[in-house]
Amino acid sequence: MHTTVKDVHTLDELRQFIHKALCEQENLLVDQFTMTEVRLTRGNGPCGLQFCLRGPHNVRLAAIWVADQHVVYLYDARGTRYAKLRLMTQLALHSSATGAVDPGLRRLPD
Numbered sequence: 001m002h003t004t005v006k007d008v009h010t011l012d013e014l015r016q017f018i019h020k021a022l023c024e025q026e027n028l029l030v031d032q033f034t035m036t037e038v039r040l041t042r043g044n045g046p047c048g049l050q051f052c053l054r055g056p057h058n059v060r061l062a063a064i065w066v067a068d069q070h071v072v073y074l075y076d077a078r079g080t081r082y083a084k085l086r087l088m089t090q091l092a093l094h095s096s097a098t099g100a101v102d103p104g105l106r107r108l109p110d
Contacts, residue, residue: 006088014065014091022053022061025076046093067093
């Protein structure tokens, strides 16, 4: 599945979108399972985020957001990629002195 996502404009919306998509893949209740995230780096700077949702019976679902390509890859419980989603809004990661991830927005050309 290759789809364009138009409704994601912030990192929080991206987190919510990915959490819902991963839960729907395995028919999990969104409010019953939490998701973790890890910042991915290339060289000295951040380049994306890895999301992980752990369900019952050691079910593990994952997603990778590649910031510079504006793409989210979704992986099922077997580790097989089942979707590649292109974001219409570029979300930027900026490293700060505290190491926090700060959202930045820029609309991509159609």
